[in-house]
Amino acid sequence: IEKYTAMRQIIRILLLSACLAILAVLFPKCVKYPEKDWVKIVTDMKDTKESWYLEYDYKGRLVQYGETPIDYLDDQIVVGEMGWISQKEKLIGATYDLSDGKIVRCVSRNLINVDSVWVEVKKHIHYRWEKDTLFMDSQFYSAKDNRLLRTVAARYVYDSQHRLTDVMSRYIHSEGDESACHSYFYYNNNLNYESNLNMQAFYADCEGLDTYFFFLLNESPTHATRALPNYIRHCVNHGKATYGAEALYRMEGEQPVRMEIISEEIKLKARFEFVYYDE
16 A cells, blocks of 8 residues: 555656646746745654645645645635544535635535534635634534534634734534633744745644635735744633643744644644755
């Protein structure tokens, strides 16, 4: 299986290289080659080591994240299936609707944990910006009987430099129970970075892998400051627990090559490694 997977990866790289070469001949001013700040490999090092090889099209758009395809249509972005072992999440597929070049809606299918049972859900999200705040309103429906399982109203708040500072989420479950979360991000070290990916995807509160891809694909405003937090106070499990954590980075120039989030109890919450394309 490993040899077959490796062979598929080699064939994919060769085909991509061939396509780029053909495009370079036909449209020399349109081809955008990988640059030194483009991420090539993302590795989750926390529990079970998982690596994803990233591929881009001639416009510089992410089109493959490991085995997950990403397709760009006139008014939609379609993300395929992705399983993330250490996150214990699975995205069956997501379709993002665009208006004026920005994502405004998403319909996705996910596997989530409901009362210790994994169930398939259909999720609807609406996005809207108001001044310094991004609102995400989500509804989770059972894929089996279309029953509403819960709604989530989330607010992502940014400062004047467009650094993510707060994530506030309110959960309303089908039984009528309510809970809330509030997470904070601090930037006392004024650490900036260069990367084609939005690193917020790796440390922000993400209610599902569809939200992870929303951030990863740089769908927040283009003027967002490339900044990394040095301290995070995370709310987890729908408001049942909160922990404080130091965010530590290993940099090569202005590129983060390792990101670690370690709680005040010295517990590893996240560890990622990044490999970039050569210049």
